[in-house]
Amino acid sequence: MLAYVIRRVLTAIPTILLLIVACFFLMHYAPGGPFTSERTLPPQVLANIEARYGLDQPLWKQLWDYLYNIVVHFDFGPSFKFKDRDVNDIIAQGFPISLTYGSLSFLVATVVGIGLGIAAAIRHNSWIDYFAVGLGIAAQALPNFIMGPILILTFTLWLGWLPGGGWNGGQWPYLIMPVIALATSYMGSIARITRSSMLEVLNSNFIRTARAKGLPTRTVIWRHAMKPTLLPVVSYLGPVFVYVLTGSVFVDIYFSTGGLGQAYVGSALSRDYAVLLGVTILYGVLTVLVNLLTDLAYAWFDPKIRY
């Protein structure tokens, strides 16, 4: 187990480094530098600006500095568009917001999804089962960017219950719609996975044995069926995290929360490569770490897996 952990961590490091290097080269070979504009700058001015951002150095030196600053100082350098801000400021401002509703919707989707899936499997072919299956299908056709408009249409424009956007320090009326919009889609997926997994477990031999020796249903489900049921769900949590990350880009834009997604799309539209790269790398590193954690959790959860 320990050897597996070490091996897994060791493969995560080159992945992250490769990600940074690949992104760096993408940025470097992108047509049109960040300072290209309709008005061509005098060469001296351009040279000064490039020196300010270190763009006059040889390529390997630039790459080394970029890597070194990220790894040692966790510093993504200055923004090309906003003269007085660097990428770290932008991340520090937006990331906590995205993190708040992101983790909330992660929690809601996982808890409600698993609960619904288990309820559906226990009461197989009842109304709650059909509801869970229906939600699982609907969830695939109602991703966050469809749920957002539908929610605003219902709760803001028709009923007038909730504010249509903004953040306001994260008060709960401002949180509800982003969380629901983000959570619904993969809540359905989690419910579906849990349901089919639970059904399979409930039909297996060891559950029949547990029932046969007279255990109450509650004990059978909590003590025996739970752990194997949750195995596929645990392995699905990595992809779910990625959905939350990319979905948060939409939520930030659509609900104007001021989160990191707004900075991301803004930088993509204005070709502010420093911010674009910084956020991509941050999200990439987070994804690698979460995948690492789910792999380890999976290994810990499943006694059959030996590495």
Added chain:
Amino acid sequence: MLGKSQKAAHLAEEITDYTAVQGRSLWQDARMRFVRNKAAMASVFILLLIVLFTIIGPYFAVWSNEEIDWNVMGDVRGMGMPSMETGHYFGVDDLGRDLYSRVIQATTTSLLVGLIGAATALIVGTCYGITAGYFGGRTDGAMMRFVDILLAIPTTLIIILLLVVAGRSFFTLFIALGAVGWLTMSRIVRGQTLALKNREFIEAARAAGVSEFTIMYRHILPNLLGVVIVYASLLVPEMILTESFISFLGLGISEPYTSLGRLIAEGAGTMGYGTLWQLMFPLTFYVAIIITMFFIGDGLRDALDPKDR
């Protein structure tokens, strides 16, 4: 005498009829299972209607998708409503462009994106996966480690990055979508190839002196087809979803071309002004396409891979 021989012939016919039971191939079996699946067949029907609509629809259009109807532009909410008289069957968008033509154009784009993206992923992923799985050993290790690294990166963000760096066009979009879609496909194909390559019929082919390439192409590929088709059919709606997501953010295809994600975004932006049809028409088409695609994919999986239910 004559009657007797006739009777014998009849009898013989009957016997041969019953003894030579018509065998059913894997594919015939799969087709029967698929046809019996009501949800999947209904989905195929609806999807065909949508495709037919994108083909025939333009002949009924009064306005093109770029033209601005200056008469209704000032009063989109009143005069721009869906109506048969003005020729704007689906109404107009916020700028006074005909939504009917734009929805047709967007649906075509979304369907094409799904098909071409999935086809790219299918071809690249299958070739890569077969090569890795068949040669095995160190080649396999290196190739699959590369896939693992790429899989660890949030794909949508990579597509956005590619679109920004290489410029926004149809071509880049297809390339970018294909570039991330093949990863899982190659993993699945590799796993199947690993299981297949040690089977007796491959050994027989090798003993008969068949070349490596021919073994991969003639003996392994046909046996992979079922799994590959199932996964590709599930990939199509995923591609459409991703493209719509990116277009929703305004980072996808640029004007005058549009896609369903972009139309939904525009409709969602103006839904507060009483022009709800701008959201509802693209949304209906979008949801219909995605749901039918998923049902077809599910039906194909049940038909081609009956043990995985």
